[in-house]
Amino acid sequence: SAVISQKPSRDICQRGTSLTIQCQVDSQVTMMFWYRQQPGQSLTLIATANQGSEATYESGFVIDKFPISRPNLTFSTLTVSNMSPEDSSIYLCSVARTEAEQYFGPGTRLTVT
């Protein structure tokens, strides 16, 4: 299994500012992902966080808006830049040891005013 923690658990931020979300895993994992869940919606994959190289972004998400770091196999950060109210969402970190072994963090609930 894998235990994932995220910081902060929630935050309220002002428009135009940036927030960095941290994801820590209790063991080394190769595959780490960031998802977004907008209010009342399902989860959408933002990007794959690659260790030692640039993240791989899904369609509709760009590095300038959602820069991601992955300095090692147990840690990643997602920054939500120049925030607007539309960025209000839950952001979730997940890891996958295999295709069938998927684990999710508790999420970071972000509100932008």
Added chain:
Amino acid sequence: AQSVTQLDSHVSVSEGTPVLLRCNYSSSYSPSLFWYVQHPNKGLQLLLKYTSAATLVKGINGFEAEFKKSETSFHLTKPSAHMSDAAEYFCVVTMGRRALTFGSGTRLQVQP
């Protein structure tokens, strides 16, 4: 590309009656399939998963799902609904590189 369609956005049942949440998938290879549940203001919880072993998968809290390749379906069932089952349910398929594609979700209401 992999995709998943949850056929009902809302399902309402009476306590003690069966639950059926429908899910169809599309995949260019043999995928792994999951059902997750999300209670209000809570995190995601894995109910069950299919990974090319037995086609009838049993999960937690009395839920089970059957993988039917011919119908490309992975419907979630429970014989008798409980009030605590009221939540949002997501059918999920792997994207072939361990990332996941989530269905749009089904909100289950359980009436007393």
